[in-house]
Amino acid sequence: MEQHGARLVFPIDVKKKPWEQKLPLHNRWHPDIPPVAEVTVGELFRVEMVDFSGGRITKEYSAEDIKNADPSIVHYLSGPIRVLDEEGKPAQPGDLLAVEICNLGPLPGDEWGFTASFDRENGGGFLTDHFPCATKAIWYFEGIYAYSPQIPGVRFPGLTHPGIVGTAPSRELLNIWNEREREVEETGLKHLKLCEVLHSRPLANLPSTKGCHLGKIQKGTPEWEKIATEAARTIPGRENGGNCDIKNLSRGSKVYLPVFIEGANVSTGDMHFSQGDGEIAFCGAIEMSGFLELKCEIIKGGMKEYLTPMGPTLLHVNPIFEIGPVEPRFSEWLVFEGISVDESGRQHFLDASVAYKRAVLNAIDYLSKFGYSKEQMYLLLSCCPCEGRISGIVDSPNAVATFAIPTSIFDQDKQEFS
Numbered sequence: 400m401e402q403h404g405a406r407l408v409f410p411i412d413v414k415k416k417p418w419e420q421k422l423p424l425h426n427r428w429h430p431d432i433p434p435v436a437e438v439t440v441g442e443l444f445r446v447e448m449v450d451f452s453g454g455r456i457t458k459e460y461s462a463e464d465i466k467n468a469d470p471s472i473v474h475y476l477s478g479p480i481r482v483l484d485e486e487g488k489p490a491q492p493g494d495l496l497a498v499e500i501c502n503l504g505p506l507p508g509d510e511w512g513f514t515a516s517f518d519r520e521n522g523g524g525f526l527t528d529h530f531p532c533a534t535k536a537i538w539y540f541e542g543i544y545a546y547s548p549q550i551p552g553v554r555f556p557g558l559t560h561p562g563i564v565g566t567a568p569s570r571e572l573l574n575i576w577n578e579r580e581r582e583v584e585e586t587g588l589k590h591l592k593l594c595e596v597l598h599s600r601p602l603a604n605l606p607s608t609k610g611c612h613l614g615k616i617q618k619g620t621p622e623w624e625k626i627a628t629e630a631a632r633t634i635p636g637r638e639n640g641g642n643c644d645i646k647n648l649s650r651g652s653k654v655y656l657p658v659f660i661e662g663a664n665v666s667t668g669d670m671h672f673s674q675g676d677g678e679i680a681f682c683g684a685i686e687m688s689g690f691l692e693l694k695c696e697i698i699k700g701g702m703k704e705y706l707t708p709m710g711p712t713l714l715h716v717n718p719i720f721e722i723g724p725v726e727p728r729f730s731e732w733l734v735f736e737g738i739s740v741d742e743s744g745r746q747h748f749l750d751a752s753v754a755y756k757r758a759v760l761n762a763i764d765y766l767s768k769f770g771y772s773k774e775q776m777y778l779l780l781s782c783c784p785c786e787g788r789i790s791g792i793v794d795s796p797n798a799v800a801t802f803a804i805p806t807s808i809f810d811q812d813k814q815e816f817s
Contacts, residue, residue, distance in 0.1 A: 404443070405502070405692040408436040409477045411447035413454065413509045413688050417475050417612065424449070424475045424668075425614040427606075427630030428639065430567050430660045431622075432614045434481035440695050441485070443501060447690045448477040451562070451669045456513050456686070458537055460549065465515040465682065466533035470522050471610025474633045474642065478666030479567055479614070482695050489662040495701025496566060496656045496663045500723065502692035503559055503650060505672065510540040512672045512687035514547075514782040516680040523600055524681035525756065526777060536778045538672065538685045543727075545672055545685060550775045555673065555783050555808035556727040560648040561691060562669030562684065563633060565640035569659040572638060572714045576631050581605055604632040633668075640718045644684070646674040646784070651723025657702045657716050667691060675780055676787030676802075679759055683781030727784060729805035735762040736790075738797040746796055751789050754800035758787075762802050769811065783808055 410421055417424045422435045438444045450456065451474040456464050482490045490496055505512070516524045519531040536549035546554045568576065580603035583591065587602040608627040616623050636643040640656050648654065656665065670689030678684055698705070706716040737757030739747040747753045763776040771779075784805060791799035 405445035406442060407445045407447070408438060408480065409446040409448075411449055411477070411506065411688065413449065413506060417449055417453040423614045424453075424477060424612060425479070425666070426472060426475050426610070426612045426633055427627070428565070428568055428633060428641070429573065429613070429626050429630035430570050431626055432479055432567065432616065432630070432664070434479045434662060434664055435614060436478075437481045437483060438695060439483050439485065439487075440697055443692055443694055445690055445692050446477050446480070446667055447506060448668045448670055448688060449475050450512070450686045450688050451475060452686070456515070456535075458511060460535075460537060462515065462533045462535040465535050466518045466521065468517065468521060469610055471607060472612075474563055474669045475612070476563060476633065476666040476668035479664035480666070481662035481664060482697065483662075484697050490658045490697045491661060492569065492659055493700055493702050494658040494663070495698040495705055496658050496665065497696040497698060498564060498654045498656060498665065499694045499696075500561075500648065500650060500652045500691060501694055503561070503670075504689060505540060506688045506690060509688050512538045512540070512545070512685040514538065514680065514685055514778045515682040516777065517682055522681065524683065525677065525679040526759065529760070530774060530777050534774050534778060536775075538782075540672060550771070550779050552810040553779060553783070553808055554810070555805070557673035557685065558646055558649050558726055558784055559670070559672050559689070560646055560674070561667050562644045562671055563642045564654050564656070564667045565665070566656045566658055567660050567664035567666070568631065568639050569714070572659055573629065573631060575712070575714065576637060577606060577629070604634045606630055606632065638714060638716055642669065644671075644674065644678050645720055646671070646676060647722045647726065648720060649723055650725040653721040655698075655701070655705065655719040655721070657706060657718065659714070665695075673782055673784060675783055675785035677755065677759075678781055680778055680781035683778070685782045729784070729807055731806045732786070732803040733762075733806055734801050734803045735765065737761060737800045737802070740797070748796045749792060749798045751792060751798040751800060754798040755787065755802070758800045758802040762804060766804075780804065
């Protein structure tokens, strides 16, 4: 009898710890992490996932769990999933894997999420020099809408999406990642011109055995020890996709991912109910457990045909994202501008980070005039459907960034905000 609906290939029990799940999770990228499931092109399959912290962040209104969060464990991913063609042959290096998001959402019975900013001493965020202490807001979901007791008077529809979708790197690509990121971590302060007004977090997150989970590979074995010292952290986005945090990557979207190893070994996680452009608080989307229903297509030789290398090897490519047709509609916006001049009045040269920071600070300061604290607005603007833009990048010396906020998310009369 023909099956209808998605086949569950990666189940999650939110009452269990990540290491207690039926299928093991992983939180690193490495070509030797074995797949835990197989799918065939054209079939609809369901992947469930924990929130990025694996349930360590709770519904308690205290921010102590965020203040003491362990950054070494992020992000817990579901996968890897090996992808086969119609003849049962695995995707090959050089192919392009088209991953279509057919459906997604929170896991039934777990309809809540959180937005937070890390403490300065534990990673910080985009505005840590202004907000050095850990903060947290809990959000509850009513269908497509979210509201928070910690930020009253706000309710908005979520544009739900996975923060992470990526394929496994080849060993050659993994070595490229580790070499370039180690160089920036070890010598960046001497050789790079860094944005001095942004909080100085580690310049890169290098491989570390602390907090490492490698799926089926058992901790304590020689194989685990070797791979754990090589495996890349999941924190930045890279050539394989990974942690891109594209808020519009929702229902109906497609991701075209390069294939670097046999089978592609695609993984996903870091589900967000909603996020603002930039995810400025760092732990700044509405983080949640959730599910994806996906379909895959293998485009033979697609990397060479559709992706242009921007670097010294054919591996220096980036995915292509096709945004789906389902998004909230907003008609009225407040838009705040920022330029490349920092809070001390110092001029920077075409620095889009400084400009974006100024735009966000302008928005926070303005909205705090209407009964909200600046901490509340920092969290809100990190997770509500705000639109960030680089509006100008050529007119020396100032880059221009804009930050647009839909006014209908507030219960107050829109006239009060204009």
